[in-house]
Amino acid sequence: MPKLVDHEERRRELGEAVWRVIRSRGVDSASIRTVAREAGWSPGALRHYFTSQSELLTFAMQMVVERIEARLSALDPPADPRRAVEQRLHELLPLDEERRAENEVWLAFAARALVDPRLRAPHEEVDEELRRAARATLEELGSAGRLRPGLELDLEAERLHGLLDGLALHTAMRPNRMSPEVIRSVLARHLDSLDPDEGGR
Amino acid sequence: MPKLVDHEERRRELGEAVWRVIRSRGVDSASIRTVAREAGWSPGALRHYFTSQSELLTFAMQMVVERIEARLSALDPPADPRRAVEQRLHELLPLDEERRAENEVWLAFAARALVDPRLRAPHEEVDEELRRAARATLEELGSAGRLRPGLELDLEAERLHGLLDGLALHTAMRPNRMSPEVIRSVLARHLDSLDPDEGGR
Structure with missing residues (x-):
């Protein structure tokens, strides 16, 4: 009785199945068939939501964005603005298993x-x-x-965005090369270099 | 009479065909079939060199490395070390059509x-x-x-490498968003920020 089932509820259920598949078998294994099996749906029912792996990836990417937004709005920002900025940027970086999975979805989505x-x-x-x-x-x-x-904001935004995505790319390509500690230090060093109080070290 | 033909010569010929296909139709069109047609070879002859598109991409990536190395060794470096470094890094960045094609091969290779x-x-x-x-x-x-x-070289190398690859990724994904001018300025700004003579602007 699909009409009686709340659409949002089904979407959430589906999202969780997609996420379980991605976490357990990697983003490339997230096919319509594996997600249907994980959710306990028929592939036909799943095709009401997406008809190709590209659409499934787009769905997974939307989930990543929603997950990041949910974490960002749940943050309890420290008073120091530099720390607050750093805390937010950490939510975008692959610093733990959850954010690594999100990062892999992002790169698979970009590659597609x-x-x-x-x-x-x-x-x-x-x-x-x-x-x-x-x-x-x-x-x-x-x-x-x-x-x-005297900094040019447009240029600095390109530089910061370039650095963040470069770190994300490097981590997705070679998950064990850089530790979360190193990623955090690279970002901290970058923010230090912009900070008048840090004397441009 | 393939045995009479110099292997290196055939490899070079093949490389040029791969490159023509990549430049005219994009890296994703570079299949064994299209490359064989472009080179005027049979697909069977081509399979002596590579048996899958992954191998073809690896071959194309080797070509990119060789092309960059050839350009680097042909450079006439300026006396100023900062300019010399900048000139070399420019050879790695997608600043013209040729380097954009190389950059697209790099990203396709990484995605694969x-x-x-x-x-x-x-x-x-x-x-x-x-x-x-x-x-x-x-x-x-x-x-x-x-x-x-007082800079930590390992950290700075991660930061520079992250920035370079982030800029390369952004340009490959959206070729018309950033001009070569902007890419050069972002790199120059980064090198300025490391330079004691530039006062850490």
Whole structure:
């Protein structure tokens, strides 16, 4: 009786199945068939939600965005603006198993967008969202007097976004090369280099 | 009479055909069939060189490395060490059509390595090569007194490598978003931030 079932509830249920498959078998194993089996649905029922692996990946990417947003709004930001910015940026970086899985979805989604024109627009949206987040953190540092004077914000946003995505790419490609400690230190060093109080070390 | 034909000559010929296909139709169109047609070979003859698209991509990636090495060794470096470093790093960045094509091969190769375990080792090799290059440029700046004292070289190498690959990723994903001018400026700004003479702007 699918009509009696709340659509959002089914979507959430589906999302959890997608996530369990990704966590246990990796994003490339998340096919319509494996997700249907995990959710206990028929592949036919699943096809009401998505008809190809590209759509499934787009769905998984939407979940990543929702998960990050939920974590960001649940944060209890420290008073120090530099620490607050750092805490938020940590939510975007692959610093634990959960965020590594999200990061792998992001890279698989981007890699698919390279060859599937239908994913270009959703990919651009995510990409712009991240660039805006990079810029917003710089503006926040600026308002708090924690940004060296005279910096070009557009350029700094490109640089910060480039660094964040470079670190994410490196971690997704070679999960065991850089420790979470090193990733945090690289970001901290970058923020130090923008901070007038840190003397540009 | 394949035995009479010089192997290196055939490999070069093949490389050029791969490259023409990549430039005219994109890296995803570079299948064994299209490359064989472009080279005027039979698909069977081509299979003496590679048996899958993964091998073809590995071959294309080797070509990218060789092309970059050839350009680097043909450079006429300026006397100023900062300019010399910048000139070399520019050869790695997607600043013109040729380097954009190379960059797309790199990303396609990396994306394939995510799902094809046989590409992991060749990908790691390329990745290590780039990390060594990032570190070597920092050491060169250090020897020339153009690196702020007290920097942790390992961390700075991760940061520079992360930034370079982030810029490369962003350009491959969205070729028209950032101009070559902006890419150069982001790199210049990063090198400025490491330079004691630039006052950490």
